[in-house]
Amino acid sequence: MEIMKYMEKYDYEQLVICQDKESGLKAFICIHDTTLGPALGGLRMWTYDSEEAAIEDALRLARGMTYKNAAAGLNLGGGKTVIMGDPRKDKNEAMFRALGRFIQGLNGRYITAEDVGTTVEDMDIIHEETDYVTGISTAFGSSGNPSPVTAYGVYKGMKAAAKVAFGSDSLEGKTIAVQGVGNVAYALCEYLHKEGANLILTDINEAALDRAVKAFDAKAVAPNEIYGVECDIFSPCALGAIINDDTIPQLKAKVIAGSANNQLKDERHGDIIHEKGIVYAPDYVINAGGVINVADELMGYNRERAMKKVEGLYDNLMKIFAISEKEGIPTYKAADHLAEQRINALKNTRSTFLKNPKSLISNR
Structure with missing residues (x-):
């Protein structure tokens, strides 16, 4: 490199x-x-x-x-x-x-x-x-663990993607394959299980997988089998680059919506799944709940205010899906355009950030 x-x-x-x-x-x-x-x-x-x-x-x-923070409307790089x-x-x-x-x-x-x-x-x-x-203990006046808030944002975003793919944002009865059951994915599974979704799970950590399978009455599969299972929604919640030449031919899902970062190995893989008619919720948009939550700490954390902003990810994704349909472009490009427009609008008025941001950080 x-x-x-x-x-x-x-x-x-x-x-x-x-x-x-x-x-x-x-x-x-x-x-x-x-x-x-x-x-x-x-x-x-x-x-x-x-x-x-x-x-x-x-x-x-x-x-x-950079793209996540811009698309989420945050004043952060x-x-x-x-x-x-x-x-x-x-x-x-x-x-x-x-x-x-x-x-x-x-x-x-x-x-x-x-x-x-x-x-x-x-x-x-x-x-x-x-x-x-950010994301330090609540004893310091902070928001604590951001994972549950990230999960809530992914849940809301998944419902938006389901609305586009299936005509309804209800996840009841939908079969959802979740790759990874770490902190975010486990909390996401709680929302999905509560709504009545059927879960298929995998993780390289067998103890974590067993725990989730028992908690959510789910089916477990081997890590390399998760891509090809019969499901409505594939939810990547582990590491990135898992939408690639090897995995795309295996996918049977109508929706890809998960918390993992950099899900597309290359941009062209976003083009391929668009051509296949798969509704893809751009990763850095759907998983922005955590950063929205911790960014609120910079103003003095208010959970109600933060959660309201996270709920807005549903509308944000619907906007991206509308741009994608109107312009005939993949959703990842629609999301990029949204973020780049905001950055470019301010590029001529702000230079490389140098100002000490301590004034943005709440007193602890």
Whole structure:
């Protein structure tokens, strides 16, 4: 991977390499775009195969956050942090405090939050070193774990996609294949089960899968079987790039709607599923509930206000589906247009974000 060429192609602003020998920290902070405001994006911890794989993930995720925040109507840019390591055994206090100092050194250009492999407790440790962190414990006047709110947004967005595909937004009786049963997906399954959907689940974590199957009276399948099951809706809620040349021919669903980031391996895969008549809820739009929730902390967290904004994802997706139909373009392009129009409208009036955003962060 030629990192600088990739960054130039998609106009990234900054990539920060973070290393702390004593704690074992090996991390990458990526800031994609700060036209709309400071870059906000979560902290992922994962067992990457290589440094290049970690950097590529950080770059892809940061750019996705730029579009997510813009499409959600937030005055925030896009960024992301990834830590190389096993979240089940490699975490320690010194690691997160070291990362907190790196984030503090960016002076507010980047604000972090919880993501795959990290928790509210991890954010609390980072908060010992920096104010530029959201999703910390409610004891600090924060919103706490964003996963249930993300799940609620995905649930509302899935109903919007169902409305387009089936003529009704009811999910009762629909068969929904959920890939992954982590924090967000488990909470999503609670909503789906309550409405009367039939669930088919998979996860590489067998204990987590067993727990979800028992809780929701669901059927379990092997990870590589989830793509080809008979279902109405396929809900990717694990890692990205799972809509690709290998998986698309297997899909039997009429709708793709899930919480995973960067679901399309390449843009052309969005074109292919559009041509096949599959209704795709663009990932960074449908999974924006979490970032909407933590962004509310910057104004002094109000849960009622945050949840009302998250409910608006239904209407936001309906707008994107309408643009797609009117212009005859895939939904991922319709979402991109919506985000890019907002960014470009402000590009000429705002330069690279430098102002210290402490005034945006509520007193804790």
